[in-house]
Amino acid sequence: QVQLVESGGGLVQTGGSLRLSCAASGRAFSSYAMAWFRQAPGKEREFVAALSRSGDIVNYADSVKGRFTISRDNAKNTVLLQMNSLKSEDTAVYYCAAGVLPVPSRGPYEYSHWGQGTQVTVSS
Numbered sequence: 001q002v003q004l005v006e007s008g009g010g011l012v013q014t015g016g017s018l019r020l021s022c023a024a025s026g027r028a029f030s031s032y033a034m035a036w037f038r039q040a041p042g043k044e045r046e047f048v049a050a051l052s053r054s055g056d057i058v059n060y061a062d063s064v065k066g067r068f069t070i071s072r073d074n075a076k077n078t079v080l081l082q083m084n085s086l087k088s089e090d091t092a093v094y095y096c097a098a099g100v101l102p103v104p105s106r107g108p109y110e111y112s113h114w115g116q117g118t119q120v121t122v123s124s
Contacts, residue, residue: 002026002113004096009118012086016122020081022096022115030054030074033101036081037108038092038120048094049081050104059104063089086122093117 008020020036035050049070051058058070069082079096097111105111 002029002032002098004098004113004115006094006096006115006118009094009120011121011123014086014088014122014124016086017082017084018086018120020083020094020096020118020120022079022081024077024079024098029077029098031100032098032113033104034070034072034079035097035099035104035111036070036079037095037097038090039095039117040089040092043092045095045108047106047108050106051079052101052104057103059106061106083120086120088122088124091120091122093119 003025005023012018036048037045038048039045047061049060051070055072067085072079095117096115098113099111
């Protein structure tokens, strides 16, 4: 089992940056592929980024590619999402997710553990 807690959300202007952090507690963090998803009001939860257990395979949604960077530190049980050049359409609740997967997946149903989410609001 792993417990996930997100932090780092907030209010930022268009073009600004935020760094989200996901702290994992529990055992065998390095056994989990990790991902970030987001959900805007009235919309379905959508994939943002994911990376493999060792961090050597990464996957990004087209909408964030080139602007967001996902990384992990297995020694610190942490996953980061660096978000640059933020747009109003990035406004959403961002969720960290963990799954025992051989490769990172874009499907939310593949992930067995979820955090509570952190709000990101981008104002124009």
